[in-house]
Amino acid sequence: MQPITVYWRPNVPNPAKVIITLEELGIPYIGKFVEHADLKQPAFEAINTNGRVPAIEDPNTGITLWESGAIVNYLIENYDTEHKISYITAPEKYHTLQWQHFQCTGQGPYWGQLAWFQLFHHEPLESAKKRYVDEAIRIVKVLDKALEGRDWLVGDKITYADLAFVSWGSSLPLFLSDREEWNIEDHLNFKRWNDSILGRASVKKALSLAKEEDVKG
């Protein structure tokens, strides 16, 4: 199998989702670092018209793809032939998709805005901070409730849906450390699950790729 090219940047959550999946499935890849200034240039927009990372090119099938959720689904469908981190049985297959969509449309956008208003916005806007702190904690509560008495979101094994949450999950302490509303001890199912995923070799590797350079896996 030829390595899949992943266009990526370090210390951001969406490319890490793809690298975690590649690592879990033992798929060879080359991570091509894209300078921030190059994201919105014609050469990269020819690969991803949205000008963001991740994107992949798979020489084994000739497919170019962007949007982290779509890429993960593509990798699962084509390369998780032993169903290591996915299901083919119903309802598990659909529940895995359900949680993946919750990650892509709930956790990702809300936590992205949380990061923006807590860390980067040019003026302190308490009303915007409060909105996204509350939404981030609400999402933690949904996960915490779903994980009561169980190790994983679906069935009895880790799936690509559990794995999708962890790259944002790893940043929560940074985003919420100054907020009195946040205490991880109030969400012990979430904490146990998040810590357990953070301990996986695939996740450790993806989250430790901190340099602005090409990587290999």
Ligand SMILES: N[C@@H](CCC(=O)N[C@@H](CS)C(=O)NCC(=O)O)C(=O)O
């Ligand atoms: N929905 C997209 C989001 C992609 C995204 O926002 N990527 C960020 C890095 S995590 C990015 O490229 N940001 C650069 C920019 O906004 O210019 C996905 O899941 O792939």
